[in-house]
Amino acid sequence: MTSAVAGELSAELRGFREVQTLAYECAEAVAAQLKPGVTEREAARMQREWLRERGVRDWFHLPFAWFGDRTAFVNFRIPLQFFPTNRRLEPGMPFILDMAPVHKGYTADIGYSGCLGLNPVHDKLLADLEAHRELLLREVRERRTLREIYEDVDRLMVRQGYANRHRAYPFGVIAHKVDRVKERRRSPHVFGFGTQSLKGLASDAIHGHRDGWSPLWSPYKFSDHPPRPGLWAVEPHLGFRGTGAKFEEILVVTDSKDPEQSAFWLDDDLPHVRRWAEERAAA
Amino acid sequence: MSTEATTTGIKNARERRVRTGGVELCVAELGDATQPTVLLVHGYPDSKEVWTEVAERLADRFHVVLYDVRGHGRSTAPQPLRGGFTLEKLTDDFLAVADAVSPDKPVHLVGHDWGSVQAWEFVTVKRTEGRIASFTSMSGPSLDHFGHWIKKRMTRPTPRKVGQLLGQGAKSWYVYMLHTPVLPELAWRGPLGKQWPKILQRMEKVPAGDYPTSSLRSDAAHGAWLYRDNVRARMRRPRTDAYAHAPVQLITPSGDIFLSERLYDELELWAPDLVRRSIPAKHWVPRTRPDQLAAWITDFVTTNEDGIPAKDSVATGKHADRFGGQLVLVTGAGSGIGRATAFAFAEAGARVVAVDRDAESAARTAEMSRLVGAPEAWGETVDVSDEQAMEKLAEKVAEEYGIVDVLVNNAGIGLSGSFLDTSPEDWKKVLDVNLWGVIHGCRLFGKQMAERGQGGHIVNTASAAAYQPSKALPAYSTSKAAVLMLSECLRAELAGQGIGVSAICPGFVNTNITATTHFAGVDAEEEKRRQKKTSRLYGLRNYPPEKVADAILRAVVRNQAVVPVTPEARSAHLISRFMPRALRAIARLEPPL
Incomplete structure (x- = not known):
């Protein structure tokens, strides 16, 4: 998977792209059904059912849904607070849907931000995420260390006036590796994470530890290495006074010498990218 | 009702006299009469000149109307005084003035001190419905709400409630004094009237100038009947239907030595469309903080004229008031x-x-x-x-x-x-x-x-x-x-x-x-x-x-x-x-x- 042929994607990448598209379709379908009074648990269940109907049996992690100031992880202290609650959606509230289905052995991990009705702050956050998508790709192509890139993203957020909210994720990660997962008859999960995927992550962590890299892209010393070829689910998350917004999608890193081919987004036809293009066209 | 053009102490004011219920009220107007009407009601012991600074600031945008309450300033006093100052009669006066200055459109009321107490009556009685577009209250609670406030605290006297009662009880000392016969009149016509401007300057930080006016002594003496005619009656039997039928903006000076901020704790029950403001100042805000008052009144009146619900027009963050x-x-x-x-x-x-x-x-x-x-x-x-x-x-x-x-x-x-x-x-x-x-x-x-x-x-x-x-x-x-x-x-x-x-x-x-x-x-x-x-x-x-x-x-x-x-x-x-x-x-x- 670590080399991509220019112009066309390898079969494997196509598999990842299909499941990522499926996941974003799910997010858009569920987002369209959200109305005032829906709870986070209901929104999470809607995602799960929508994907189950389309053949998803295993998960990297179960779908999450955050509403209102929970999109900015206000007062989050323990990881259990990430799980969906009975918080109800109200007009003007921002929301984030985050899911990581495994389909035919391919993993996707996506994040979809939206809001119910008008919310200018949320629109601004979403628009400002574009600069982060560009920065991440540029610096990965430059082969800066992951820790440095993390710090640059941090600095950009501070300049924009936002708080870094991916810091709240386990290990403060802005990204993590995803990989193929073996299809089994049973697919148990612990604390919302699929055991198969956790196993893959753990084995990466062990191998990486020996070779000086980590499948977790964090602000810490273990991320002080250049980007490792593979698929990275990147999720910059901005927070601003009780409103949060993120995107999450897969960045492909290869060992190609050609900078264009050394790193690229798996798919550029995603809701947030289309939105930015539309905004530019309107302006 | 008669109209004549004379001048008062307020610059560029057009003056007229409105006759109602046996008294003649002195009414002053400023600004363009086609603009929304803002009606300012003064308190005790004051005359309409307490509003001079605020009125001048509002006059560019609004049709500003002020009047001397019966027995004050250049309005005449009822005969006899006893029974002549009931809230019912004051409501008659308000309606007469409103009909004279803005016959077709409801007015925006602003009241300070007893002007606010009266205005609460205006805004909560049936017969004024449709005549009031909005009400900005400062330093004057509704006597009925006040009565219920006391009753509520008396019936379940928890330590906190007793504390609140005693606190306001101590701040109301002057109300008890005003209920004694003759003495207040003597004091006002004698030494207190003489010292009052100095007291205002020293205690209340009211800037010196053409306020208080020369009518102070008779204003204060007549105004004692505002208390005697209304306070006991309303405290004993507060109205149970005193709900505001217009949006209310409540401005609370945090340093008011006569009124506790706790008085307004449950005001939302009586005034559903309520906007709260607080200002670090003493009691006489129309004299000490005219800029801020004019700005808040302007905002409140304009959003109301634009048909925006009062609650939606204010920020939601901490300390927005x-x-x-x-x-x-x-x-x-x-x-x-x-x-x-x-x-x-x-x-x-x-x-x-x-x-x-x-x-x-x-x-x-x-x-x-x-x-x-x-x-x-x-x-x-x-x-x-x-x-x-x-x-x-x-x-x-x-x-x-x-x-x-x-x-x-x-x-x-x-x-x-x-x-x-x-x-x-x-x-x-x-x-x-x-x-x-x-x-x-x-x-x-x-x-x-x-x-x-x-x-x-x-x-x-x-x-x-x-x-x-x-x-x-x-x-x-x-x-x-x-x-x-x-x-x-x-x-x-x-x-x-x-x-x-x-x-x-x-x-x-x-x-x-x-x-x-x-x-x-x-x-x-x-x-x-x-x-x-x-x-x-x-x-x-x-x-x-x-x-x-x-x-x-x-x-x-x-x-x-x-x-x-x-x-x-x-x-x-x-x-x-x-x-x-x-x-x-x-x-x-x-x-x-």
């Missing part, structure tokens, strides 16, 4: 604590001027401030250490945006390194920004505040380093200690003018000050390393600037003198008072860099 519409200037607003402070004020509905030496970040702060609730926000590029630039800024702000209500002198830079390594240039640089920046801010904007004479607040960002000595930060600590002392001295000087001064001592807060701190006595590479290391340590501490911003807003609301923010800043502050030697020992430690 206090800062809504106020002008707040923050220096160093391009990042860190300054930016967070600008946002916090913006959320409270303040108009924000974000000053920073970096144009882009100042503009960004202004832009985001508008998004979170500031009705207006501007970014200004100024280096606070530049005297001329600051003078220009002060002129520009006064001319284009108005007089600053809250000034936050926050801009500052870091400088670390031993005293012997610190060069004179380093010293100059840190003092120029950290101390001179504050001096210029206080000097220029403080002067504007003092000249306006309507209060204000200055916040200076000092530091925990102001009282915690350290061998690593001699220059920085010196500059901040100076800021702390400057704030304390200025607080003493400006207290008499209603201007508060607070010094904020944040402590270790996760901002980019660490990344820009100059480390004296080391080469560039080592400096870079230390900046990184400090940033990392501060990042680990991770105290967010937003919490400091909250502390700043709280300090302004409570008018606190010195506010240490982080736990370490608070404990160091405590230790500096009781165990200064412990702090001196800490000062000798080598910082872990």
